[in-house]
Amino acid sequence: MQTAFNYAISFHNNNDSQARFKVEPVVEVLESDDSYKIGQTLCSQMERGIFTLIAPTSDPSYDTFAAYSNMFQMPLVSPAFPQQTSSDRPSHLGVNLRPRYLRAIVDVINYYKWKTIIYLYDSDNGRLGIGRTQLPNPAGGESSSTILLSSGTNIETLGFLMFREGKN
DSSP states (O other): OHHHHHHHHHHHHHHOTTOSSOOOOOOOOOOOOOHHHHHHHHHHHHHTTOOOEEOOOOHHHHHHHHHHHHHTTOOEEESOOOSSOSSSOOOTTEEESSOOOHHHHHHHHHHHTOSEEEEEESSHHHHHHHHTSOOOOHHHHOOOEEEEEEOSOHHHHHHHHHHHHHHO
């Protein structure tokens, strides 16, 4: 994400001859989901004059970023918001760059009338996302089975899939 951010800033500052302003990035990398540390960092950055937050948000950090964004009416841009947050306070000025895709998955399942679905996920967002989605009963009401599989390791996942392939 930081590489794309740096490229966009450089492209704007160097290639847009009609730009009325130059952008000066203020970057601070924080390797923690601790809300206190995030709050301290945000206050420090706001003292420097930032006017937009661009940050990846995880489940623990989302509420802090959303609260600051709402309180100070500062846009929050993130590659992906969590599927479910611990509060009901969305970021009113937030922009989620990744579209919601679960409806498309359900449409594909309906179209092909799949009876068994193996859903691999590697985060709580993946588990919560499919868990809150009403999966269809394909082929006119026949029951479908969904196997949710957390990818603990690649070897475990491959072993499970090979076992399933041998059963069919």
